[in-house]
Amino acid sequence: xxxxxxxxxxxxxxxxxxxxxxxxxxxxxxxxxxxxxxxxxxxxxxxxxxxxxxxxxxxxxxxxxxxxxxxxxxxxxxxxxxxxxxxxxxxxxxxxxxxxxxxxxxxxxxxxxxxxxxxxxxxxxxxxxxxxxxxxxxxxxxxxxxxxxxxxxxxxxxxxxxxxxxxxxxxxxxxxxxxxxxxxxxxxxxxxxxxxxxxxxxxxxxxxxxxxxxxxxxxxxxxxxxxxxxxxxxxxxxxxxxxxxxxxxxxxxxxxxxxxxxxxxxxxxxxxxxxxxxxxxxxxxxxxxxxxxxxxxxxxxxxxxxxxxxxxxxxxxxxxxxxxxxxxxxxxxxxxxxxxxxxxxxxxxxxxxxxxxxxxxxxxxxxxxxxxxxxxxxxxxxxxxxxxxxxxxxxxxxxxxxxxxxxxxxxxxxxxxxxxxxx
Amino acid sequence: xxxxxxxxxxxxxxxxxxxxxxxxxxxxxxxxxxxxxxxxxxxxxxxxxxxxxxxxxxxxxxxxxxxxxxxxxxxxxxxxxxxxxxxxxxxxxxxxxxxxxxxxxxxxxxxxxxxxxxxxxxxxxxxxxxxxxxxxxxxxxxxxxxxxxxxxxxxxxxxxxxxxxxxxxxxxxxxxxxxxxxxxxxxxxxxxxxxxxxxxxxxxxxxxxxxxxxxxxxxxxxxxxxxxxxxxxxxxxxxxxxxxxxxxxxxxxxxxxxxxxxxxxxxxxxxxxxxxxxxxxxxxxxxxxxxxxxxxxxxxxxxxxxxxxxxxxxxxxxxxxxxxxxxxxxxxxxxxxxxxxxxxxxxxxxxxxxxxxxxxxxxxxxxxxxxxxxxxxxxxxxxxxxxxxxxxxxxxxxxxxxxxxxxxxxxxxxxxxxxxxxxxxxxxxxxxxxxxx
Numbered sequence: 001x002x003x004x005x006x007x008x009x010x011x012x013x014x015x016x017x018x019x020x021x022x023x024x025x026x027x028x029x030x031x032x033x034x035x036x037x038x039x040x041x042x043x044x045x046x047x048x049x050x051x052x053x054x055x056x057x058x059x060x061x062x063x064x065x066x067x068x069x070x071x072x073x074x075x076x077x078x079x080x081x082x083x084x085x086x087x088x089x090x091x092x093x094x095x096x097x098x099x100x101x102x103x104x105x106x107x108x109x110x111x112x113x114x115x116x117x118x119x120x121x122x123x124x125x126x127x128x129x130x131x132x133x134x135x136x137x138x139x140x141x142x143x144x145x146x147x148x149x150x151x152x153x154x155x156x157x158x159x160x161x162x163x164x165x166x167x168x169x170x171x172x173x174x175x176x177x178x179x180x181x182x183x184x185x186x187x188x189x190x191x192x193x194x195x196x197x198x199x200x201x202x203x204x205x206x207x208x209x210x211x212x213x214x215x216x217x218x219x220x221x222x223x224x225x226x227x228x229x230x231x232x233x234x235x236x237x238x239x240x241x242x243x244x245x246x247x248x249x250x251x252x253x254x255x256x257x258x259x260x261x262x263x264x265x266x267x268x269x270x271x272x273x274x275x276x277x278x279x280x281x282x283x284x285x286x287x288x289x290x291x292x293x294x295x296x297x298x299x300x301x302x303x304x305x306x307x308x309x310x311x312x313x314x315x316x317x318x319x320x321x322x323x324x325x326x327x328x329x330x331x332x333x334x335x336x337x338x339x340x341x342x343x344x345x346x347x348x349x350x351x352x353x354x355x356x357x358x359x360x361x362x363x364x365x366x367x368x369x370x371x372x373x374x375x376x377x378x379x380x381x382x383x384x385x386x387x388x389x390x391x392x393x394x395x396x397x398x399x400x401x402x403x404x405x406x407x408x409x410x411x412x413x414x415x416x417x418x419x420x421x422x423x
Numbered sequence: 424x425x426x427x428x429x430x431x432x433x434x435x436x437x438x439x440x441x442x443x444x445x446x447x448x449x450x451x452x453x454x455x456x457x458x459x460x461x462x463x464x465x466x467x468x469x470x471x472x473x474x475x476x477x478x479x480x481x482x483x484x485x486x487x488x489x490x491x492x493x494x495x496x497x498x499x500x501x502x503x504x505x506x507x508x509x510x511x512x513x514x515x516x517x518x519x520x521x522x523x524x525x526x527x528x529x530x531x532x533x534x535x536x537x538x539x540x541x542x543x544x545x546x547x548x549x550x551x552x553x554x555x556x557x558x559x560x561x562x563x564x565x566x567x568x569x570x571x572x573x574x575x576x577x578x579x580x581x582x583x584x585x586x587x588x589x590x591x592x593x594x595x596x597x598x599x600x601x602x603x604x605x606x607x608x609x610x611x612x613x614x615x616x617x618x619x620x621x622x623x624x625x626x627x628x629x630x631x632x633x634x635x636x637x638x639x640x641x642x643x644x645x646x647x648x649x650x651x652x653x654x655x656x657x658x659x660x661x662x663x664x665x666x667x668x669x670x671x672x673x674x675x676x677x678x679x680x681x682x683x684x685x686x687x688x689x690x691x692x693x694x695x696x697x698x699x700x701x702x703x704x705x706x707x708x709x710x711x712x713x714x715x716x717x718x719x720x721x722x723x724x725x726x727x728x729x730x731x732x733x734x735x736x737x738x739x740x741x742x743x744x745x746x747x748x749x750x751x752x753x754x755x756x757x758x759x760x761x762x763x764x765x766x767x768x769x770x771x772x773x774x775x776x777x778x779x780x781x782x783x784x785x786x787x788x789x790x791x792x793x794x795x796x797x798x799x800x801x802x803x804x805x806x807x808x809x810x811x812x813x814x815x816x817x818x819x820x821x822x823x824x825x826x827x828x829x830x831x832x833x834x835x836x837x838x839x840x841x842x843x844x845x846x847x848x849x850x851x852x853x854x855x856x857x858x859x860x
Contacts, residue, residue, distance in 0.1 A: 031463050034616035034679040046608035081704030084458035268726035286726045328705045328724040347695060
């Protein structure tokens with residue numbers, strides 16, 4: 001088809017190109033559909049093949065997406081991983097969702113859920129009040145009616161002290177911060193900053209214990225929540241902000257570490273492959289980014305990780321988030337945690353916990369999300385432990401809410417085993 | 424990425440079974456694969472030798488007794504390197520593995536089941552999960568073949584008519600039943616795996632049984648498309664048999680294959696329980712051979728290639744169908760290569776000789792035999808039969824001469840090469856769960 005490129009915005013053009021590149025690799029085997037955790041529990045989502053490579057050939061680049069059901073794709077990405085033919089199914093569907101929202105308009109609810117950073121900035125200073133209200137059943141019912149955020153969805157509590165506040169105020173000012181020749185850059189993400197500073201403190205403690213100076217540069221939300229809620233333009237703005245702030249470190253050879261598997265996946269791959277930021281700067285940042293467990297395990301392989309772990313006698317259930325699987329690095333957290341004497345990890349054998357970032361918060365998708373997660377919840381409960389481990393924040397909140405277990409990041413277990421405790 | 428005893432590339436039958444055995448024998452293994460493939464496109468049964476000579480339409484009833492004749496006709500086939508011992512050892516090991524996961528496979532090396540296919544043809548196969556083995560045609564009698572109009576590509580009338588015309592001693596009758604309401608998006612065109620999930624719901628099964636009541640009288644057994652559950656398959660089978668008061672069996676469908684998925688889940692679980700590691704979605708980009716040994720491989724992660732090192736490497740990437748062998752052509756000149764290690768391949772360079780004139784040529788398509796030459800140890804060898812890398816082993820369809828479409832030997836090759844490799848590496852034969860380390 002002859003294409004009038006001038007008429008098309010950049011993203012639409014890239015969708016068209018990508019469709020040409022990989023949709024034709026699809027042989028319609030339906031392996032992706034048979035592994036899709038979502039189409040297997042709801043009739044509202046026909047499955048990745050149907051809305052992806054199959055629908056793609058009917059999507060005229062000059063027109064909007066024809067299919068509403070793509071909104072029920074969670075973006076978990078399992079389709080892309082299981083495809084034996086190299087079709088970028090999830091990437092295709094994420095972009096189709098963007099087109100859908102361009103036509104329908106983005107609901108206020110999606111705009112809000114996409115702005116975890118803004119919500120944090122506003123609420124963290126008044127955390128006790130915000131948490132009080134959001135913990136109130138009546139408030140949640142009103143929020144559901146007005147905003148479409150499900151009343152039972154696992155909203156995390158805001159932290160009064162932000163990670164950045166602690167880092168700048170307590171850690172650095174008190175002169176506790178380690179100075180060293182070996183330096184790494186830490187990308188903490190919104191959840192660590194506003195909800196779970198303890199994860200960032202643990203990361204800091206473990207890295208400093210291993211002789212690293214940790215640099216915490218200016219950073220914005222990684223943009224993924226906006227991306228998955230259809231706000232590509234905003235997501236690209238945030239992405240470019242982060243690239244600008246990180247690229248010099250990357251060029252100088254610093255390793256960029258993250259404790260949030262979805263933030264690091266954005267830096268590694270989504271900026272380029274979904275948001276189409278195809279620049280030298282984006283590639284530099286991508287190349288230097290590591291999941292923190294990936295990095296520590298490489299240190300261990302090289303014999304450079306401290307192993308002065310105190311034994312912890314525990315068998316812990318561990319769920320590997322979809323976003324981590326998309327890193328294609330295996331499950332470094334398991335090997336790392338099992339280096340601690342006494343620790344035995346019980347790896348949950350299920351693909352997705354259902355929350356998929358902000359998907360499971362939405363009123364109309366809450367039940368689907370719970371149905372998807374049931375296999376995970378059952379196995380976590382069966383592990384008979386009061387504590388569970390998972391690398392991704394929203395998955396931790398989902399599993400905690402459904403099972404009552406305390407959920408931690410693997411780095412917290414390491415910090416504990418090292419006997420480190422940053423306050 | 425850590426250091427492993429063995430890295431296996433490929434998640435088809437050969438790769439998975441090799442990985443499971445090595446892991447159960449105490450090795451630290453990592454399996455890497457570019458997506459899930461082979462098992463979800465297969466019948467879920469284990470074919471060892473179905474037709475001999477290849478042009479024959481008479482199914483083989485005893486695979487082992489025909490092995491010598493077969494190798495005379497196809498001297499380059501991988502069975503030549505594994506021999507009969509490894510075929511038998513491979514089948515025994517496989518049965519022990521899946522038995523441990525509650526997915527028993529029935530049969531033995533010296534006989535074939537004769538199962539009905541989705542086209543009503545006879546599928547000779549050596550091992551079959553109990554639900555499929557129950558459909559064995561040599562048992563005779565009257566069978567009811569049940570289908571659902573919403574499950575396209577499974578036509579009970581076609582199956583019955585073809586079975587009856589072959590005068591196999593069975594009498595088959597078709598029955599189409601409308602599905603009870605299903606929570607599937609396009610409920611007029613459901614996929615086998617989607618339906619299998621729905622069958623795991625007791626209330627759905629009750630409604631199906633209700634709709635079949637009174638229509639099964641006079642039949643010795645009732646056949647369904649292979650959609651009777653995945654993880655709760657045993658429960659679904661038991662429920663239908665007691666509800667209908669008849670033995671129930673399954674017939675393999677078009678892909679994605681539910682029996683193949685059950686097998687994949689069982690092997691995956693087994694690997695995890697044996698502390699094996701598996702990365703699906705990771706494409707292995709290259710391997711380094713230095714001084715006659717593989718020193719490392721690299722696979723593509725989300726942002727950079729990652730290096731993995733191991734004592735031994737197993738290449739189980741399949742032939743041309745699986746992507747283990749790639750081809751390109753410039754006019755009449757064809758290029759055929761093995762993309763990871765660049766191993767020497769046995770292939771025709773004149774592209775005009777890649778294809779036989781007829782699609783279903785009884786002597787097979789020449790390209791289907793393209794692959795890597797091996798020696799008795801299943802190491803790759805060069806033109807002069809010298810090993811290229813002593814710690815690299817080849818399993819399954821990547822080996823030259825393995826064309827599985829002809830003679831139906833694909834699963835046998837996968838299991839026999841797996842057994843041979845396990846013996847090479849560990850000096851042991853995997854026999855049962857008791858040897859798990």
